[in-house]
Amino acid sequence: MSIFSLALTVLIGILFFVMFFHLSNFLLDYYQIKKSKTLTYENSIRAIIFIAPAFIVLFVFIIFPVFETIRLSFFDKRGEGFVGIYNYAWAIKDPDFRRSILNNFGWLLIVPTLSTFFGLVIANLADRVWWGTIAKSIIFMPMAISFVGAGVIWKFIYDYRGPGDEQIGLLNAITVALGFEPQAWLTIPLWNNLFLMAIMVWIQTGLALVIFSAALRSIPNETLDAARIDGASELKIFWSIIIPYLQQTILVIWTIITILVLKVFDIIYAMTNGQWQTEVLANLMYDWMFRGGGDSGRGSVLAICIMIGVIPILGWNLYQHRKEQKL
Amino acid sequence: MEFVSTPKRTKAMKKLSFSSLFAQLLLLLFVIVWIAPSFGLLISSLRDKDVLAISGWWTSFINTEVNEIHRTLGMDSQYEENGYYYIEDNLFGEDKPKKISSFGITSKDINAYSVGDVATFKDQSEITVDENGNYSWKSESEFTKKKGKRIFISATSPPSFTLDNYKEVLFKEGLGQAFINTFAVALPSTLIPLIICSFFAYALTWMNFFGRDLLLATVIASLVVPLQMCLIPILSIYNDFGALFGVSSKSYPGIWMAHTGFGLASTTFLLWNFLKTLPKEMMEAAKVDGATHYDTFRRIVVPLSIPAFASIFILQFLWVWNDLLVGLVFLDKNPSEIILTAKLKELLGSRGENWEILTTGAFISMSVPLFIFFSLQKYFIRGLVAGSVKG
Numbered sequence: 001m002s003i004f005s006l007a008l009t010v011l012i013g014i015l016f017f018v019m020f021f022h023l024s025n026f027l028l029d030y031y032q033i034k035k036s037k038t039l040t041y042e043n044s045i046r047a048i049i050f051i052a053p054a055f056i057v058l059f060v061f062i063i064f065p066v067f068e069t070i071r072l073s074f075f076d077k078r079g080e081g082f083v084g085i086y087n088y089a090w091a092i093k094d095p096d097f098r099r100s101i102l103n104n105f106g107w108l109l110i111v112p113t114l115s116t117f118f119g120l121v122i123a124n125l126a127d128r129v130w131w132g133t134i135a136k137s138i139i140f141m142p143m144a145i146s147f148v149g150a151g152v153i154w155k156f157i158y159d160y161r162g163p164g165d166e167q168i169g170l171l172n173a174i175t176v177a178l179g180f181e182p183q184a185w186l187t188i189p190l191w192n193n194l195f196l197m198a199i200m201v202w203i204q205t206g207l208a209l210v211i212f213s214a215a216l217r218s219i220p221n222e223t224l225d226a227a228r229i230d231g232a233s234e235l236k237i238f239w240s241i242i243i244p245y246l247q248q249t250i251l252v253i254w255t256i257i258t259i260l261v262l263k264v265f266d267i268i269y270a271m272t273n274g275q276w277q278t279e280v281l282a283n284l285m286y287d288w289m290f291r292g293g294g295d296s297g298r299g300s301v302l303a304i305c306i307m308i309g310v311i312p313i314l315g316w317n318l319y320q321h322r323k324e325q326k327l
Numbered sequence: 328m329e330f331v332s333t334p335k336r337t338k339a340m341k342k343l344s345f346s347s348l349f350a351q352l353l354l355l356l357f358v359i360v361w362i363a364p365s366f367g368l369l370i371s372s373l374r375d376k377d378v379l380a381i382s383g384w385w386t387s388f389i390n391t392e393v394n395e396i397h398r399t400l401g402m403d404s405q406y407e408e409n410g411y412y413y414i415e416d417n418l419f420g421e422d423k424p425k426k427i428s429s430f431g432i433t434s435k436d437i438n439a440y441s442v443g444d445v446a447t448f449k450d451q452s453e454i455t456v457d458e459n460g461n462y463s464w465k466s467e468s469e470f471t472k473k474k475g476k477r478i479f480i481s482a483t484s485p486p487s488f489t490l491d492n493y494k495e496v497l498f499k500e501g502l503g504q505a506f507i508n509t510f511a512v513a514l515p516s517t518l519i520p521l522i523i524c525s526f527f528a529y530a531l532t533w534m535n536f537f538g539r540d541l542l543l544a545t546v547i548a549s550l551v552v553p554l555q556m557c558l559i560p561i562l563s564i565y566n567d568f569g570a571l572f573g574v575s576s577k578s579y580p581g582i583w584m585a586h587t588g589f590g591l592a593s594t595t596f597l598l599w600n601f602l603k604t605l606p607k608e609m610m611e612a613a614k615v616d617g618a619t620h621y622d623t624f625r626r627i628v629v630p631l632s633i634p635a636f637a638s639i640f641i642l643q644f645l646w647v648w649n650d651l652l653v654g655l656v657f658l659d660k661n662p663s664e665i666i667l668t669a670k671l672k673e674l675l676g677s678r679g680e681n682w683e684i685l686t687t688g689a690f691i692s693m694s695v696p697l698f699i700f701f702s703l704q705k706y707f708i709r710g711l712v713a714g715s716v717k718g
Binding site: 314 | 650
């Protein structure tokens, strides 16, 4: 498609929605002035105009698919014949599935922990030095980059050449400079997962950092000064005042990164495509969506496994919301 | 005076204390580790592809030592002066000049002479080469060979950077088209949810209707639903829709609506959070003055919500721009539809060893997010802190 027809498509797409809202509301206003109908009648039509588009999208793209996925998980690969729990039984026996679950657990354990920890430490350090803002900006920058872009960046770092050649990957160059043999990092099972996780930590530390630096400012200075006057060391202040004070924030960041890590797909798809025992649930699911013409039953089971991970968070969000509404 | 200046001095001393120095060093270490990967990518994308393949990017700032073979001109360019025949020119000719440290006239000993020395060939002719490649070849008898002699040189070449990789990747590898495609995906996928959700959030905040609380709870529940949970059914809806109307199931409007669906909950939630902070009295005053909900929305709510819109726009735009999975599932991989991230992944597979293409491609795909990051960081951070709950 040429750039002009593409631009035209884009413009029409956006204008369609603008015009829908404008025209429908305009007509309603016009009709109301003419007939001077009661306000309640006007309001209920108005509410429908305001809500309907969003509700239809929400229904078609979220609500219906969630239940449909649950239904499909009990059906065969074409979604036609009922197979009971066959797909679940398959999953439990499948070695790829087991490895994915284990890898996902590894990701869930390591990435949120390290990102939160680094974010907290860096937020504290940056508060003490005059160039803290620049430092924060630099560490936050990977947040803006796509996972695939980050994948290329890090694949370059992990690049491997034979022992005789000059290494152009930073990690192997350091390894060789220290007198060790160069390694094809991404092909060493178990360890390669850590190298992939490093990318996610590199990205998500920035998120933890900005949220923590906002939260750190809410700690009253009097408390910190009092501790300093009493002769507490900075490390002691960090453990006994700052961490307890930020408990809630730590929990929030942990949750956010956990949700993200549960769905991790791009990094592994771009770097190893699940080879060398690095597959996770989201990759396995993408694989089954298209492998052999696609198997919607198995794909759905894998999606549900990811969903199960967020259900506690979902419940907690709803509980919090109800509590707020009652206040 | 002494008394007044004391606190200042202790503060200055505190800044120089051991723990502060340690903090500076530790932070510096973090910063270096965090920036080195991106910095390496940027530098590599600007290097010559032949050099990039054989040396690390960190070597590009120092002079590199190279050995080269050049050939002098032949008999056609000789001239006679005071009974001697001369051939004079520059070894590098049209090439970029380098700084020569030594030269030789046989392949056995390529570093035999320093610059300025006189080397004697078998036929007793003499040649001298200086630092910048100029040579003077002198003989008592006339030069008779059409071809010149080979000269071996050791030279250092200064750091050099080029934009050639960008030209190649943008126009030959098709990343330019992918760049445009990504815009065609990202702009509507950001604006459509913003339009729809601002009306939705308004209704959730300021209108009374049956089932409002349930709808709000549904939005909050949808926040964390992983998009994997929705992919298979949506794909099959699209396939059925395509088959029914005889159109392709993969299209731009299709991916716009998919992104709208996945971004709907977070956009609505963020806007709702913002709208409920607006003063209720203002809405009621407008109502008393006879304004309809649409008037209130257009004349009061939208102008007040511009900063919130900006944050949400940036957040959703970057999310769509950086997305790979939705693009893979709902768009074709042909050049007229492929998006940057999918193209980059394709290059990782097909051109895995061509680092000049990969690094440049990655940097092009990152250029828009980085531009937004550096120019609108305030809104970006605000949106991110508020909206990092996206499912």
